[in-house]
Amino acid sequence: MRQSDPRPLSPHLQVYRPMLTMALSIIHRITGSALYFGSALLVWWVFAAAMGPEAYATFQSVAASLPGQVILFGFTWALVHHLIGGLKHLVWDTGRGFDLVTVERMARLSVAASVTITLVIWAVVLFSGGNP
Amino acid sequence: MSSFRTPLGRVRGLGSAKSGTAHFWQQRATAIAGVPLVLFLIWLAVNLAGADYATARSLLSHPAVTIVLALSFFVILKHMRLGMQVIIEDYVHVESWKMIVLLANSVFTYVVGAGALYALARLTFGAMQ
Numbered sequence: 001m002r003q004s005d006p007r008p009l010s011p012h013l014q015v016y017r018p019m020l021t022m023a024l025s026i027i028h029r030i031t032g033s034a035l036y037f038g039s040a041l042l043v044w045w046v047f048a049a050a051m052g053p054e055a056y057a058t059f060q061s062v063a064a065s066l067p068g069q070v071i072l073f074g075f076t077w078a079l080v081h082h083l084i085g086g087l088k089h090l091v092w093d094t095g096r097g098f099d100l101v102t103v104e105r106m107a108r109l110s111v112a113a114s115v116t117i118t119l120v121i122w123a124v125v126l127f128s129g130g131n132p
Numbered sequence: 133m134s135s136f137r138t139p140l141g142r143v144r145g146l147g148s149a150k151s152g153t154a155h156f157w158q159q160r161a162t163a164i165a166g167v168p169l170v171l172f173l174i175w176l177a178v179n180l181a182g183a184d185y186a187t188a189r190s191l192l193s194h195p196a197v198t199i200v201l202a203l204s205f206f207v208i209l210k211h212m213r214l215g216m217q218v219i220i221e222d223y224v225h226v227e228s229w230k231m232i233v234l235l236a237n238s239v240f241t242y243v244v245g246a247g248a249l250y251a252l253a254r255l256t257f258g259a260m261q
Contacts, residue, residue, distance in 0.1 A: 050254035
């Protein structure tokens with residue numbers, strides 16, 4: 001930040017001991033940003049389906065490639081995690097769940113839930129033989 | 133500086149900009165609306181993963197699916213534009229850059245939205261290839 005005089009600044013991230021709740025707060029932003037660009041992939045999918053078989057085949061071959069699968073797996077987890085993180089924030093918006101025990105429990109639960117749900121989604125896709 | 137206005141008086145009418153809580157409120161409203169819509173998108177993607185073109189095309193152009201997709205894009209794009217705006221305002225402090233990046237945020241959102249709009253229109257009105 002440009003300032004005319006070097007006024008003291010409030011302490012930022014580096015002075016705090018890293019904690020799960022802090023990491024999740026940052027991850028909520030990072031997943032949100034990733035999903036922001038992921039929206040273009042979502043539109044590409046629907047767009048390709050609208051354009052015709054060749055465009056759809058191109059999309060599918062990219063999606064089925066190894067980098068494509070890695071990106072789609074990351075996309076799935078980011079989406080599920082941001083969704084659960086968002087629900088957590090909506091609970092906090094009502095003024096509930098701010099005591100340390102609850103906050104820590106919600107943090108652990110949200111990580112466990114996002115990982116589990118992501119794995120379940122991919123298991124359903126893979127075991128239903130849907131994977132291209 | 134002390135104010136003679138009551139807290140209620142200050143908050144009523146949302147202040148001089150008349151939009152004090154609009155951003156916060158829209159972020160929450162689109163978040164709540166996004167929950168069922170994202171669940172729908174996950175269901176749709178799982179359903180069509182690896183499906184052939186004809187199956188994908190016929191499901192995506194089903195009126196109910198196309199309409200909920202339109203809702204999803206509208207809500208999601210609004211939510212992500214608001215979210216990215218906050219991130220930009222938090223981290224970009226040079227005024228000229230901030231303005232450019234905020235405009236880029238809007239441009240990106242509208243371009244993605246225009247692509248979605250065209251795709252949904254073509255799914256609905258276009259002949260199956």
